[in-house]
Amino acid sequence: MKSVSEQFQALRDRQQCALIPFVTAGDPDLATTAIALKTLDRNGADFLELGVPYSDPLADGPVIQAAATRALQQGTTLDDVLELVKTVSPELQAPIILFTYYNPILNRGIDTFFKDIAAAGAKGLVVPDLPLEEVSGVLESATQHGIEVILLVAPTSPKERIQAIAEKSQGFIYLVSVTGVTGIRTEIQSRVKELLEELHSLTDKPIAVGFGVSQADQAAQLRTWGADGVVVGSAFVKRLANTDDPQAGLADLEAFCQELGKAVKGT
Amino acid sequence: MRPDPLGRFGQFGGKYVPETLMPALAELEEAYYRYRDTEDFKTELDGLLRDYVGRATPLYFAERLTAHYARPDGSGPQIYLKREDLNHTGAHKINNALGQVLLAKRMGKARVIAETGAGQHGVATATVCARFGIKCVIYMGVQDMERQALNVFRMRLMGAEVSPVTAGTGTLKDATSEAIRDWVTNVETTHYILGSVAGPHPYPMMVRDFHAIIGQETRSQCVEKWNGLPDILMACVGGGSNAMGLFHDFIGDTSIRMIGVEAEGEGVLSGKHAATLTQGRVGVLHGAMSYLLQDSNGQVQEAHSISAGLDYPGVGPEHSYLKEIGRAEYYSVTDQQALDALQLVSQLEGIIPALETAHAFAYLETLCPQLSGNPRIVINCSGRGDKDVQTVAKALGNLS
Numbered sequence: 183m184k185s186v187s188e189q190f191q192a193l194r195d196r197q198q199c200a201l202i203p204f205v206t207a208g209d210p211d212l213a214t215t216a217i218a219l220k221t222l223d224r225n226g227a228d229f230l231e232l233g234v235p236y237s238d239p240l241a242d243g244p245v246i247q248a249a250a251t252r253a254l255q256q257g258t259t260l261d262d263v264l265e266l267v268k269t270v271s272p273e274l275q276a277p278i279i280l281f282t283y284y285n286p287i288l289n290r291g292i293d294t295f296f297k298d299i300a301a302a303g304a305k306g307l308v309v310p311d312l313p314l315e316e317v318s319g320v321l322e323s324a325t326q327h328g329i330e331v332i333l334l335v336a337p338t339s340p341k342e343r344i345q346a347i348a349e350k351s352q353g354f355i356y357l358v359s360v361t362g363v364t365g366i367r368t369e370i371q372s373r374v375k376e377l378l379e380e381l382h383s384l385t386d387k388p389i390a391v392g393f394g395v396s397q398a399d400q401a402a403q404l405r406t407w408g409a410d411g412v413v414v415g416s417a418f419v420k421r422l423a424n425t426d427d428p429q430a431g432l433a434d435l436e437a438f439c440q441e442l443g444k445a446v447k448g449t
Numbered sequence: 450m451r452p453d454p455l456g457r458f459g460q461f462g463g464k465y466v467p468e469t470l471m472p473a474l475a476e477l478e479e480a481y482y483r484y485r486d487t488e489d490f491k492t493e494l495d496g497l498l499r500d501y502v503g504r505a506t507p508l509y510f511a512e513r514l515t516a517h518y519a520r521p522d523g524s525g526p527q528i529y530l531k532r533e534d535l536n537h538t539g540a541h542k543i544n545n546a547l548g549q550v551l552l553a554k555r556m557g558k559a560r561v562i563a564e565t566g567a568g569q570h571g572v573a574t575a576t577v578c579a580r581f582g583i584k585c586v587i588y589m590g591v592q593d594m595e596r597q598a599l600n601v602f603r604m605r606l607m608g609a610e611v612s613p614v615t616a617g618t619g620t621l622k623d624a625t626s627e628a629i630r631d632w633v634t635n636v637e638t639t640h641y642i643l644g645s646v647a648g649p650h651p652y653p654m655m656v657r658d659f660h661a662i663i664g665q666e667t668r669s670q671c672v673e674k675w676n677g678l679p680d681i682l683m684a685c686v687g688g689g690s691n692a693m694g695l696f697h698d699f700i701g702d703t704s705i706r707m708i709g710v711e712a713e714g715e716g717v718l719s720g721k722h723a724a725t726l727t728q729g730r731v732g733v734l735h736g737a738m739s740y741l742l743q744d745s746n747g748q749v750q751e752a753h754s755i756s757a758g759l760d761y762p763g764v765g766p767e768h769s770y771l772k773e774i775g776r777a778e779y780y781s782v783t784d785q786q787a788l789d790a791l792q793l794v795s796q797l798e799g800i801i802p803a804l805e806t807a808h809a810f811a812y813l814e815t816l817c818p819q820l821s822g823n824p825r826i827v828i829n830c831s832g833r834g835d836k837d838v839q840t841v842a843k844a845l846g847n848l849s
Contacts, residue, residue: 335468
């Protein structure tokens, strides 16, 4: 499996925009998550963002919060998630990016955490409550174990901060498209276009846009605005959760992934 | 100088929040430093603390409580109460709410949000928002809304919107998470009046500073009464704002013992408690590194206490620091011990303390027999118990 940077380079060489679906590990159960990852991988996903369920997900809206709560009620632990990554990653072409809050990292021990996720086969990491000022404490371990740590830029970030974040972020830069938490929005703020232009003028690193992206036309719009990647979370999580029948949820997920894949590739 | 420029008290504190909030925290810190020492800000705050809140609050000698803990020869600890319960709205919380609303006004924020557990901080925030005509939304867990129904009504009466939080156990932790999510979404128009010495920098510092008047007044009142200092300071600790308010001015007076009392709920062994400093491990919650009640996987655990204001799995980072350097001591008492103390203080002094405050009183049972001579103890009587009478009645059955 390629590193996050290598995968983005390969996409750039083909002048393609990346589709980055997000699912919460353990919702509705770990077996379904495993099938979901493989399904997404086969149907247009270029990276897979996997959420580690957490008790207090401050940056998440109701859909992903509820998914995390259900996953925790199922007894899903970080060990389970890493076991899942270990099992499925050899079958995937898309690099796995873990999404976790900071406390579970701290609890495991920073170096142990990076060693373990690297051994499981994860390639990248997003920690929504670890901003630029706090991230330096993890970068050394991350580099040592070959994990790329992706930093977030928000619509509220001033220019000097954006520049500093862009310099430190590894793999790509995660541009948060809304002033708010994750979730489904009906349209993308036109401000995102300006932010993308500003970011591109400051850095050569790829930029992926997420938070609030839930439809194919939004994904296509982001591609035309210059995004190198599009992250879609709640809309996938909802499809997996919104059914009593996991098979139907997976079928829905597959169709939606194909639709989004076409939109970001412009085909 | 604590905290350092990154908001650290030793290893504790910091800013563990989504990027969206980082500029707002910087703006708040900048505004706080810019305004706090200006004549205009100080005059307005001091005037309101005096004429609206009713400061200074008295330092009251609790004669019968002192007699209760006296040795057979009549000697024993001398117990004084810093009467924060006599503040407008019935607790110390208004000191901070007032300071922050004056900042919000100067920062041009048209909307204020807050979290509340016992409802005292929510009431204080609703009060100052009414006073300044600012739109106010209070996040409160559904369980707390039930056990603090009187405070819910008070907030609504003053025009605040009380927004029920059903996530988790519907208590203070969940209300705080929801308030932070609101702030992430509305950060450009909204100021978040965080109610304890918790959360990301600059809150632990700023909230402490707005409550530091408690210790400052205590110092001059001690000088006035006996021309000396207290020997022991004692306060309950949930997030820890009333304790920091009392302690802060005395931290350099190293001969003074500082004791924080946490909620042990149904007992440490039951697993149903809120004894963060005495039972927790270092972690990150609501933007700060501090002691935290968490399971072996680093998931935040639910706290339990009969007192809604102490029912919190985290604690302010400066308390973690004071514990680590050995400057302050932290102990815990159970729901039952707090209930017993609440009745004792009611009957001996004619003061019904809040259930939170009752935890500090309860530790007298352990502390007094350990002391020799006649040390002077100042207890922060942080709030009054009117809001708790229903909870207490339910716990005690009908008094006859």
